[in-house]
Amino acid sequence: MRSKLLALLGSAALTVGIANAGGYQVNLQGQKQIGMGHVGTGLALDQSSIFFNPGALARLRQNGVQVGISALTSKIAYREPSPGISEARTDNPMGTPFQVYASYGAAESPWRFGIGVYTPYGSTVTWGNAWQGRFGLNELTLKTIFIQPTVSYQITDKIGIGAGLVISTGSVNLQRSIPLIDASGREGHIELDGKAKTALGFNVGILVQPIEKLSIGLTYRSEIDATVEGGDVTFITPGAAPVAAQFTANQFDATLPLPDNITLGIGIMPTDKLTIGIDVQRVGWGAYKSLRFDFNGRVGQAPPVETTVSDAPRNYKDAYIYRIGAQYKVSDMLTVRAGGYYDQTPVRTGYLTPETPDADSRSVSAGMTLALSEKIDLDLSFSYINKKERTDLADKSGGVPGTFKSVAYIPGVGVNYKF
Template identity: 25%
Template sequence: MRRMWFKTTLAAAIAAVSSPVIANGLAINEQSASSMGTGFAGRSSAVLDASTVYGNPAGMSRLDRTEISGGLALIDASTDIRDARGALPGSNDGDMVPFTPVPFGYFVTPLNDRWHAGFGVYVPFGVISDYENASQGRYYGEYSSVRVVTFQPTLSYRINDRVSVGFGPTINRIDGKLTRAVAFVPPTTPVALPDGRVSILGDDIGYGFNAGVLVDLNEDLSWGLTYRSKVDYTLEGRTKASGFPGPLAAANGQYDAQLDFTSPESVDTSLTYKLDDYWTLYGGLTWTRWSRLQEIVVENEAAPANLARIQEEQNWSDTWSFAVGASYQLNPSWVLRSGFAWDRSPTTDADRTVRIPVGNRKVLSLGAGWRLSDDITIDAAYAYLHEDAAEVNEPAYQAEYRNSAHGVSTQLTYRF
């Protein structure tokens, strides 16, 4: 009887977070170049353009004209794998994250003196990772691609001159793909047979909402609070197994797969303080309920016993992140920005996996806004992310991951 190291789940396609984007866990922060310049500090209290649809829906009430704003962030990540140890041979090249684009777009228009309507399209969660075929950790993850695209129609209401509220339902489409190798090791020899392969696909549409409140505490100080709800998904797709040898060949084939997954709710609160005609200061805190991700179970219909029901522990915990930033109004046309953010990993050395090799993150960002005219503004930002060393401790593979990333984002806003 051959011993088969086989542990694969559609869950991993959702829990995969190898890409060091600016936010931790599954979250992506790149929904605005103007906010990226200050490290996303003040995101729920500063209204810079139509991207407030995401940052704080209540902020739409501060926009005097119709605005269209859209842009693109580009993430160039690097991973250095050190001290790798495993029961089976393989390489450890690292740098498994492709150059990744993250688009976004928004529209806001006033309906009257109190009501505004808006719409946003953005990516709140996502990852793509692609290890080399001979990676030593390929038995725990080889290729992963997960993306959530959100559509958000939104309304805001100005209660009085100081207080506004906003609300927007979210329609969220999630899709994912996972592949991994499967090793078959005869007990009489240390030489492995050729790898088998498992590929998993799944998708679903889930519904949630974003809500916010924005308060001008005085002429110079604003406070904002944004709540983003959880979203429940039931992903349906298929599991495909191939290359299983000998008596295990009966497992080769395709099976209908199903996974229940809940993305976490979060609360973002921040302050914006206009120090004088030149300087504005920002500070913010974000809480994310990552403890929703304790375990993930995949059901494979009509599959053999070893594929029928797979359960994978995650044991994630809730996290707090903080950011501080500042902007300097150089002249009527140009504003300069800078920020710093710290974001804790939701997982630990005991539970971190090849698909989740993230540690605590520090992010330094720089940005600028150029107002070409009263109607057109261009924003750009750069961020450098450095991550603490993170240990992966799989049953048959251990390694230390050192992750970093460069991110750039640009955005065009047109008012009419």
């Protein structure tokens, strides 16, 4: 029982199986960009360049503030390895990833200063207490917030550079059943709850416009380690006192890498009204080799064990996202958008878990901007993501063997104020 329990606890307590990005990354950082397949590295569309390419921010000659939010509805279905035996579906609450950006600079100055607040990782997965994989996961909630003060400089009328300091914070709550049953049939339960330490990273970029109808952008966002120290551990252990004595841990430490990203973007402007964006993004998932938990007490072990270490392999691989999108200015009041992307999964065969039942995914999206006045714009977006059905025995990670299928529906809205 000890080895089985440690394998279960070794599943990714800091990751979350959301259906809108490879691994556990959320790609919802700008409403205009969402409508165009989330392209934006080679373009200077609005203040969200703080995230997409700090080097593009200096090209914006107008100061502004923008606020956006998406309503993420995701569903994950599961089927046991033997067809027709049993199935399960998540009952996830709606997620609300958001973004806030503001920038300012003097009219004739080559400098622009900005700040962004956005949520690149976070959602909730709820499988419940009765599904077949409940010893792997009942419920998981991950929340992260990045704060990014940014500076951008227009070197010439064709070249802009920029950089931002990324300040990361967040929290996690994981609940799962324990394979212990009392006389009444009640199962054991564990809850892990912790707040990640504040961590630092950076975001740098350059935008070059060699000719009037072409722009090229390159950005790099650094890896950040999300570390929980002294997180709370709560056990419900049915049975007699000797059983409870095997579960004495009340705190845990763990670290999760939030991977680095490098993106090359191209903007093409065939006409004054039409803009096309193409991005290729490499996500450094190879940094996620394993997930280690250090507990300050026993987790299913009898004395003389006083502490427990659980180290579960993940062995993610670097993955690529290929994006394309376009916008067309119908009139001074209306701009319409459409796009899509293909996102490779970083999860190798044998390592699939119910927290991140990931697979290669395809997304299509659309959006529009309504100019309500000279100073106020309204952005609308909608994205649909469909992950390929994937069957995995999860024999290398202590996950839940079976077949998983994920989809997501994500409408969004944003307001831009220019001054």
